[in-house]
Amino acid sequence: MKPAEVSTPSDREVLVKRSFDAPVNLVWQAYTEPALMRRWLTAMPGWTMPVCEMATHVGGKYRWRWRSEDGQEFGFTGEMLEVALHSKIVHTQIYDPGGCDFGSMGGEPSIITVTFSETNGITNVATSIKFASQADRDAAMSTGMTDGMEMSYQSLDGVLAA
């Protein structure tokens, strides 16, 4: 599958698109069942997800928490705003810094929208992260969380082709 495409469609938004070689029911399972979520949603190498409480009904609360090998922790919590089986999940997201020095990542909740669509056994997933304010996105962008990652090359055209 082609690597994830990241773009910034507006000044408060980040959009990530990726396709998966699997039918939508399996992708949906991997996105909503904690035992499966834990296996891939590990954020960074060397991190695990000791807390993964998920909700798949409107108004339900979720709680995710990650822990590094050296005992640092951070997490996200939020509420499900919209859930449409095999097609869409919308939820709020509040960053809980735990003991991690990742910067503030913004105080107000962001709105995360994940849409799923299947064509010929390939599932396209689009994730939009809408920050409450430009300042919040700024905080998330300046965080040290993303440092030291192994980066894949992204061409100028790819970045700007939003």
Add this chain to the structure above:
Amino acid sequence: MTRLDQAFAALADPTRRGIVVRLARGEASVSDLVGLFSLTQPTISSHLKVLESAGLISRSRVAQSRPCKLETKRLKAVTDWLEKVQGIWEGNYKRLDALLDELKQAQKTERKK
């Protein structure tokens, strides 16, 4: 607003992204860009002002046509950030690819039974 944030705001507009892509191939004057985008000169000029104040382009004070030039350093800060974000997501997605392969196999085995 920080410069990086300003750069992202500037790049949120499709015409301004188009201008940046054009300037990546070399300098251009306002009239070159007017011709290329079929927009009025004041519209192009206002887009250039936004790009210039975000530090993404600079305009020569020497030549009368004041050609615009891409400031690659600023643009690199933007692409670097996007690459970092992309790296984290792609790392997760590669693990998801592997998990989905496993789920597909399990489903096949289940059907055979």
